[in-house]
Amino acid sequence: MPNTSPFASRWPEAYDWHMFDFIGDERGAMRAATHRSLAHVLRRHAAFLGVLCSAAACTTVPPTTPCPDLSGTYADLSEPSAVSLATVLFNAPSSVGTLTLSRAANDALVVSTVGERHILRPGADFSCADGQFELGATTQTASAVPPLASTREVTRYIFQRLADGSLVAHRSVTTSAVAYGIPFSGPAHRVPDLVWNIAR
Numbered sequence: 001m002p003n004t005s006p007f008a009s010r011w012p013e014a015y016d017w018h019m020f021d022f023i024g025d026e027r028g029a030m031r032a033a034t035h036r037s038l039a040h041v042l043r044r045h046a047a048f049l050g051v052l053c054s055a056a057a058c059t060t061v062p063p064t065t066p067c068p069d070l071s072g073t074y075a076d077l078s079e080p081s082a083v084s085l086a087t088v089l090f091n092a093p094s095s096v097g098t099l100t101l102s103r104a105a106n107d108a109l110v111v112s113t114v115g116e117r118h119i120l121r122p123g124a125d126f127s128c129a130d131g132q133f134e135l136g137a138t139t140q141t142a143s144a145v146p147p148l149a150s151t152r153e154v155t156r157y158i159f160q161r162l163a164d165g166s167l168v169a170h171r172s173v174t175t176s177a178v179a180y181g182i183p184f185s186g187p188a189h190r191v192p193d194l195v196w197n198i199a200r
Contacts, residue, residue: 067107067128070159073100074167078194085196086111088135088157088169090118098199101167109133133159135169149178156188162195169194 076085076095086092086099089111096113104110107128109120120126126135135157142151158170170193176185 067103067109067122067126068131068133068160069103070101070109070133070161070167071103072161072165072167073098073199074196075199076196078169078196081192081194083194085167086113088138088194089120131160135159149181151175151177165198167196169196 074085076097076099077083078085084092084095086096087094089099092113096116098113100112102110102112104119107122109126111118111120120135122128124136126133128134137154137156140153140155143149152175154174154176156172156174160168160170162168171191172188173191174186174188176183178184
């Protein structure tokens, strides 16, 4: 059989040059088989992920967490520490006696007092998670005696309704300071809860 291999001019006739052609054909077949296997695996994974996404109702926008219903009419001053709920919710300058909370469209919270009405909006004024209502953090900054330049206290309120209908706020406070131009911050710590009873 005549030698038709491209290596024929470089190697002696004693070699079986068709062996190299066979090796090349085998490598091509192996590459093709590998490509087919990868394509099959990718198709199976895509189908599996499609089933999972369908079962989980995948969307490009995560579902919103419903806010708890805090509706009710409450005494403005908490017990036993006499903290104004109106001051906590919308920074009222003084106690308002009683106030009413109600839900509006899109989970907005309407705060009504005598002659006033305030609307707190989700995302801007509060957030909801795990059946809890978290008010936007309040910050108090004060000057300090040297070497402290200033102190900063951040308070977070998480509201829930109790079984008896009263409103409770769980509070955590984080305090930070600046000394010699270097900022310091301590861990958040719990402070006593505030409870506002249903107005009688």
